[in-house]
Amino acid sequence: MNCDFVQERLSAFLDREESTDNIEAALSHLYGCESCQNFFSTAVKLHSLASDDRMSYPAGLDESISRKIGRKQNTNALGYQLRIPVYVVSMAAVILLIVSFAIGFMLQENMHRDEINAILKAVPSHVVYGMPTQVVYPVSIRDSKGAMR
Amino acid sequence: MAAYNHHKTGVYRFCCRMLNDREGAKDVVQDVFIKFFQNVNRFDGETSVKVWLYKSARNKCLNMIRDRGKIRNLGGDGDELQELLSSDPEYSDSPQMLRKLLDDLPADYREVLVMREWNGLSYAEIAEALDTTVSAVKSRLFKARKMASEIYKKLYGDV
Numbered sequence: 001m002n003c004d005f006v007q008e009r010l011s012a013f014l015d016r017e018e019s020t021d022n023i024e025a026a027l028s029h030l031y032g033c034e035s036c037q038n039f040f041s042t043a044v045k046l047h048s049l050a051s052d053d054r055m056s057y058p059a060g061l062d063e064s065i066s067r068k069i070g071r072k073q074n075t076n077a078l079g080y081q082l083r084i085p086v087y088v089v090s091m092a093a094v095i096l097l098i099v100s101f102a103i104g105f106m107l108q109e110n111m112h113r114d115e116i117n118a119i120l121k122a123v124p125s126h127v128v129y130g131m132p133t134q135v136v137y138p139v140s141i142r143d144s145k146g147a148m149r
Numbered sequence: 150m151a152a153y154n155h156h157k158t159g160v161y162r163f164c165c166r167m168l169n170d171r172e173g174a175k176d177v178v179q180d181v182f183i184k185f186f187q188n189v190n191r192f193d194g195e196t197s198v199k200v201w202l203y204k205s206a207r208n209k210c211l212n213m214i215r216d217r218g219k220i221r222n223l224g225g226d227g228d229e230l231q232e233l234l235s236s237d238p239e240y241s242d243s244p245q246m247l248r249k250l251l252d253d254l255p256a257d258y259r260e261v262l263v264m265r266e267w268n269g270l271s272y273a274e275i276a277e278a279l280d281t282t283v284s285a286v287k288s289r290l291f292k293a294r295k296m297a298s299e300i301y302k303k304l305y306g307d308v
């Protein structure tokens with residue numbers, strides 16, 4: 001049996017990734033082969049040293065990461081940080097609201113009555129005036145004399 | 150946040166042993182977890198998160214090792230770097246032998262050995278992290294151990 005073949009199985013056996021069926025022949029080779037014994041004992045030694053090689057997580061790394069995540073979330077797609085105070089955003093919202101009402105009011109005032117009548121004539125309809133609503137009936141529900149059905 | 154608390158020490162340990170440098174390991178861990186939190190909605194299960202973290206840490210470590218190689222090849226501060234690493238308090242407690250041994254292993258052997266021996270990843274997890282097969286991992290681990298055994302013998306004689 002080839003030493004490399006045996007050592008690959010011994011390596012996997014050490015990691016509990018080799019089935020016991022495959023290991024029997026490798027183990028019987030191991031008993032009579034110094035080279036494979038050296039390989040296996042060093043692998044076991046390394047395994048034990050690595051398990052004892054503990055290290056603590058650096059102090060301050062938690063905080064540093066959470067600070068950076070927070071900063072990333074406040075960063076726009078271009079990578080610039082936007083630092084706008086809350087009161088400025090609130091004032092901008094109120095001003096926008098007032099301006100939109102003012103524009104709506106001005107448009108309503110400028111709309112001339114003649115223009116409204118021209119539109120009403122262009123569209124065949126029967127208009128009933130009332131207070132305060134104005135109801136427009138489509139032409140299809142009037143009879144030939146123009147009276148409502 | 151649970152995934153961060155569960156894996157942070159393991160990922161840090163992996164980076165420390167891959168780079169043999171505490172400050173470099175801290176930078177990599179920081180980058181890995183910031184990227185993780187930015188993509189946190191993409192993960193579907195625990196295995197996926199674990200493998201993703203080690204894969205990402207491994208890629209960043211390899212980039213850092215490659216960049217350091219460039220600095221050394223440019224006639225830079227190879228010795229200074231070595232001195233800096235030796236004076237690192239993180240390593241004053243760790244067995245000198247392990248540091249030297251890992252330092253002498255090529256990166257592709259070091260990564261499988263550290264993932265397995267220091268982090269306890271299964272062959273399937275290592276295979277996924279390295280984009281390879283389980284049988285390739287098995288073979289590479291054997292070769293890594295064989296080379297580690299030879300380095301050990303050269304440095305310290307028989308076990």
Ligand SMILES: [Zn+2]
Pocket residue numbers: 002003004006029033034035036
């Ligand atoms: Zn043999």
